[in-house]
Amino acid sequence: MEIVTTICYAALALSGLLCVLRLVRGPSLADRVLAVDTLLIAGVAGVAVESARTGSGVYLDVLLVVALVAFIGTTAVARFIERRGAQ
Amino acid sequence: MSLADMASAFLLLGGSAFILLATAGIWRFDDVYSRIHAATKATTLGVLLVIAAALLRVETMADSLKLCLAAILQLISAPVTGHMLGRAAYWAGTELTPFTVIDQLRSADIEH
Amino acid sequence: PCHTSRSQGTCRPASVVEPPAVIVLLACHLAAALLLPWLARRLGKGVFWCGALAPAATVVWGAWHGRSILAGNPVVEVLSWAPEIGFDLRVLVDGFALVMIALVSGIGVLIFAYSYWYFREGPEIGRFAALLVAFSGAMLGVVVADNLIALFLFWELTSITSYLLIGFEDRSPVARAAALRALLITTAGGLAMLAGFVLLGEGAGTYTLSELIAAAPRSFAAELALLLVRFGAFAKSAQVPVHFRLPGAMAAPTPVSAYLHSATMVKAGIYVVARLAPAFADVGFWRPLVIGVGLATMLIGGWRALAQRDLKLLLAHGTVSQLGTLMVLFGAGVPAATLAGAAWILAHGAFKAALFLVTGIVDHQAGTRDLAKLNGLYRQLRACFIVAALSAASMAGLPPLAGFVAKEAAFGAFAGAPWGAWEWLLPLLIAAGSVLTFAYSARFLWGAFAPKDPRDLDTAAAVSEAAAPARGFLAPAALLAVFSVAMGLAPALWSDLVVAAARSLDARAPAEPLALWHGFTPALALSLAAIAGGLVLWRFRRRVAIFQRLHRFPVDGARLHDRAVNEFMHLADVLTGFLQTGSLPMYLVVILSIAIVGPGIVLAKLIHAHPEVLLVDRPMQLAVALLMIVAAILTTRATRRMAAVVSSYLVGYGIAFMFIIQGAPDLALTQLLVESMALVLFVLILRHLPALFRTHGAATWKTTRVLLSVAVGVFMATAAMVAVAARTHAPVSQAYLEQSVPEGHGHNVVNVILVDFRAFDTFGEILVLTVAVLGVIGLIRSAQRDRGRANRPKTSRRHYRPSPILNGAVRILFHTLLLVSIVLLAVGHDHPGGGFIGGLVAGSAFTLVFLAGGTPRARRAEPASPELYLGSGIMLAGLTGAAGWLGGDEFLKALFFSTELPVFGTVEISSVLFFDLGVYLVVVGLVTALLRSAGREETVVS
Amino acid sequence: MNFVIPAMIVLPVVAAGFSIAIWRRVRIQQVLGVAVLGGSVAGSLALIFAAAQAGPLVVHIGGWRAPVGITLVADLFSSLLLSISLITVLAVFLFAIGQPRYDKSAYYFHPLYLLLTAGVTASFLTGDLFNLYVAFEVMLSASYVLLTLGGRRDQVRSGMSYVIINLAASTLLVTTIALIYAATGSVNMAHVAVRLQDLAPGIRDLFGVMLFITFGIKAAIFPLFFWLPDSYPTAPVTVTAVFAGLLTKVGVYSIIRTQTLLFPGDQVTTAVVLFAAGATMIAGVLGAIAQDDMKRILSFHIVSQIGYMLFGLGLYTVGGVAAGIFYMIHHIPVKTTLFLVSGLIETMTGTAALRSLGGLIRRAPVSAIAFLVAGLSLAGTPPLSGFFGKLLLVQAGFASGAWTVTAVSLGVGLLTLFSMTKIWAGIFWGEAQEEPPFESARGTGPLRAPGLMNAATIGLAGVTVAIGILAQPIWRLCEHAARELLDPRAAYIAAVLGQ
Amino acid sequence: MRRRAAAFGWLLFVWIALTGSLSVLNVALGVAISIGLLLFFRPAPPATTGRFHPWYAARFLFYFTVKFLKANVEVALAVIQPERVRRKRAIIAVPMVGATETTTTLLADAVSLTPGTFILEMRRDPATMYVHILALNDLREARLEILELERRILLGFGPPGSVERCEELMTQVATEPQK
């Protein structure tokens, strides 16, 4: 199990790296937000992996909240983009 | 290692792989709309798989429910996120890739 | 050792008079000062008579106790004020004080009487009378105080009241400037004096003047102190080089000039020197300084008087000269000179006040006091002329008047002083001063009353007619002139007083009575020589005036003073302009530089302390750390507002994940939720602001910024390492982990800390939240309020189109999220969650509704007003805390109830839940308020 | 006292909560506010008597004994400052109630004011470093909001500087607390004081200097004061008045508290403090002389007088510290009175610019008297409170041989007087140099302000007279307080940790 | 009302599951809180509700799951070989029934989660959605595919008559001349 989760973490870290690259590159605000959103989803996955690893439910609230927060954040910025134009 | 654990491990690997794939799409696709495709589908699947893996491992009812809620939330939010972002980008004038063959929204908007 | 009569008083503290009459008299002055402005509304000019009551009472008191005091039994009174600071209202009235009281209160009464005639009715009479009586009281205090601090108190009060009196005619810039000059100079001197007093007092261990004089301490500190005290005295008594302040003070109404600037206040410095000289004249360079300054003042004042056209200025310069003489006489510390000084000070008070009063009458009746315009008024103003002639003669030192008697005493005072040539040089120099005095006395009399040669006359504006003044108007001056005559003709009248005064200052003073005729002595010769010299000078008066006009002294003190003040103000401008740039980034650069340079110096010495260093203790830390670093740098490099926000948002998520890794689920939850609320808020605000950051500032500025940032970063990281390495004890949080379950009834230690162990922090924190929200609402409301008025900038107003998809999603999630938030609140004590997190989740639900449907939809979703949430949240938290008192325990003591209910079974409830509920309500109020105010213009078009 | 000490924080808070909930009902808020503040004043006076008799009073919040829980400590030092602060707060509140124009933007004024008071009270009473940070934040956040409540352009501009600089200072504060926790594992001040003794002296110095600078920003010492004169004058006058009296003094309080309790007798900081004291006095007074607006002049004087308070600490003798405390007690009501006078003048004429005013001695004698008393007290004229403050400092300074700073303090006194005369001559004497902006400033008839405003101002001016008259008993208390401060092991630490 | 009852049931379930206690007190509390929430907070005006057919709903769920997995494989392939989708991006207008909010949301979710499509915009009068397509092979087929998805949703969740309208639309699209 440890090996599996380590591989998972590595994959998620790589995902994170790709997201960061997109964040740096842009070019539009929508791209950046998409990158952050995806990064957060990767985070959700990471927390889920941790829960699967330990079988503990301590971080499940976090899992729920990260997903919620990603949703709110992205929607909010989407509204901003819609109002203010491409950046 | 129990069967549940085996399944769990399998789901974990699959889920992570999909997420990696999705982010690769975000990096590789050529316009924001295409990237949204990658972000709203592959990641959702990936997360669902990982959550399923966790479901196999957690013990209490509350924990399972929390995982389910998270899955539902993800299922509901991912498409909405994609829609909201895509729509915003579109109305904000974010360029479509030149390989876009048809844009019926533009023509409808002009008619309007 | 109580060998002086003065210190006899202090050696018998039991002889305190009951009731403390002098202190009561002082209080009467104060009371009068407070009452007169109100009385003036009814009585008009009559208040001057009321004002006169206070000094009159003092005179009566003095007359009553005079015999006893003169017999060597001073009156001592003490009103304890702050003895541990060395400050008591300690009063000692001895012979010299009695002389001063005669001047202060005696002339004071006359001045009030004179003022009644001098002023026209007007709304400001009350203020003037009040100030005058306040001054009178302050001056009385100066001369009776036997405590250094009390003396300083009254001293400063005379400065302040004189400032207000000189500037009484406040519309005149000249008066204002003169008032300021007088104040600055006397206060500067006063502060020097205070420093001196403190040094003396601390050195001698007593602030009682008489004890100090008796002890006469000798030390470097004492010498320094005496120097400082003399500065104060010189400044007050208009000695060189600040003699210019006295003529300037003539801008005041004439009663003020007569009272403050001839009879009383300017003698305060003389008074202090007179008190100290007998004990300290041998110390250091006391005599050279005091005598040198006094002589210079005497000669310069007298010389300048000869060139004045304004009668008041003439008298003022004359006063300067006389003050110089007094300084010499009292400051020499020679017993006979002290006696002569006591005589001179009384004589001067009588003639100079009279002359001022006459000048005021002339001015009042003729409309000018320019001697080049007054022509032959002796006919119309005959009585005035007589009074002036007698007084001027006394001033000139003509027999048989008081001035002559005093001068005789002075000329003989230095005989036998063991100072070599000075023994005869000093009388000669004083005689030279008398030559000048004679000349300007003549000039005054001539200038005010004589018919003039056209060469001396400003023919165009000449005044040859004036109505005779009312009898009452002249009476005070006349009375003073009578004194001058009487004191000259019958020295025995005041001889006892003068002798007692001198002996109270210096027990060695001769008991020799004053006399008009001493026989043919060197003093008489000097007197005659002075008169002769004066006549010669008067003969050449035009040449003297022309000479003075052509050869002005290159330095004009007043001008120099004003320039110094201006230069100083310019310096203040320059320094302030340099320091106070008004630029926020500049301020921050300074503040942050100080904040790291200061501690940085200390830190540099500590770097050797190496803690055991690990790169990471969980591998994911590295990944998250890298993410955070990249995102942080992206934030700094962003050129667009929103891009910067999104990058920093990522840093926030990074730290949330770091919290997870570190084992802090509550923190991670809070961080995530707060971060998303902040993002929403940024979106709501930034939709108005320009997309791009404006770039400005030079490259050097950017370099500064980068360098300082690097320095701050390095400092903080280093400080962190050093501090962690310094840890010597286990943290107190061990106790939290141990007591959380048994004592705090909760498994989630962080939550137990928040709502129980350290609930008081949380209590403060919700206050901060509430306050900030009120601020947000207030600011945005204020913007809305002046939307109609101001031409506020326009932004692109693309309206939000609702999305049915988002709406649908929100409808599904909304209630569930609210329920989850309540669950988080309820289980927070044992699991991750609690009031904050619960409230934020509920807030997220409202935020979603808002994002889907704008403000109207959000309002619909959540009917109560934010203020209600916020207010009731605070109250609930506060009252739950107060419930701790109900249990007879401390504030915020958690209470647990556990009961058996029929259907429900065991019900356990803790007051901390209500506390947490208060927190929850505040957070909900926060979110709804932010959405309502910041999201206000989010209108929906469908 | 278990009740009184926390109640002085909690009651204003609960009243504020109620006021927020009924935010439109202004009259109720006013009555409630007066009642609560009056009660607090009474409570604080009771604290002085209790603390003078029994030594530092300690309340363990929630029943958790130090160092586990948060403790509130009322020793003589904090009780004295608390009393005078609350008296001032009450006077300003009455002044605010008396103001004629009721502005709708001030809906939240009363609760914010009460919360500000609660923050100040908590800052004086808390015995916990982190809780001190929280209390500061309550006080400061209320001050941010009160400063910008009107939303005027100059308020927003100055509000930005004020808020940002204070936030920077708060960040430094919490950073320092984090470092102290890292080194000692505690945040209870008494406990930290004990544990700091086990650390190397160097690291103590590090914390000492950091805390001094942090609180120095809040206290507006040289060269960290720039924000103050730019921001204070723009606020509504009641706000400026209460800021002027209180906020920086809380900074000074914290400097004195932390330096004496946590870093007793550290040479480094003492030298730094003395230097900062002198420089602060001079920089502040020079700034004041350069100004042309009453409120700005007064604001610079705040800075200058912070120097006096630090001077007392820098001497680090019982006499010096006690003199510093006395000076603080004097300064709070006096500075507030002066700002209230400027408020009266602004209320009556619409401006406080010297160029636009003149001759008010004839038109507004009450303001003139109040200004004269307070201004002279500020300049140190006997027998007003400021004189005793100055005298005590000079005595202590000479006793310690601190010649230079003592001389500076005397010279600055003269300059203070000079700048008071500038206001006096500019507003109460003479005629306006410039056409005043408002009609009311132009006439010649008497100007009237509402009675309550006048009464509050005169009442507070009376406090400076009273402090002068009661110099002896107040000095005794200050000396007692200073003795406790300089021997924390015997007093403060023993009371908190119960040894 | 039915909808409310369902919501209440769901909330009570969540409460009990999350608090993990079946005690009388806890259930009573859950009931009270759930009712309170539903009564006090109403985020949107009541919407029209459809009829729920469990059988068709289950069928839809299966259909959708398959499509969802396929979609992901396709996106995965596209990521690996972007050339596969390069020249085929499109935004197409698809007519829709949009019977209730629930069906619309479900449709949007479904469309967004299935092969290479997501909804860019949605309009009423006439109800149309604009769908971004990653790889458009045939316009008519693409439209029909989405309409088929809606039909299956309407079967499971739609009000009476909506399925028929959807089928009408499908014929209309199928017979419309290709551009």
Place this chain on the structure above:
Amino acid sequence: MILSLVVVVGVLFGAGTYLVLHRTLTRVALGMGLWTYAVNLLLIVAGGHAGLPPLVNGGVPISAYADPLPQAMILTAIVITFAMTAFLLALAYRSWTHTGNDEAEDDIEDRRIAAMARERPAEVPQAEEEL
């Protein structure tokens, strides 16, 4: 002591400082945010090594848990900073309604005095008569 955390603390402080030293309130608010992250991380560092979440159950030794006190303090700091950020943003908005931007302008009165300092003081006029 975890080096990676300390480095992040330093970087965040540095980046925060860089942003705070701007006139634009948006940047300043973000900089303040970075500072707070830095402080929070610093508190974590002050608390020592990572550990179990402090949800105590019997059976686990106390030393295994993460230090809860810094966590509670961080929570407070997070919330306070959020409140302040909200207020700063409102201030930015209000500034925009006045000036069209959210930049901190220089103080007018200070600039006036600095300008005055560049001029020479006015000459004192010669007194009329020798006053």
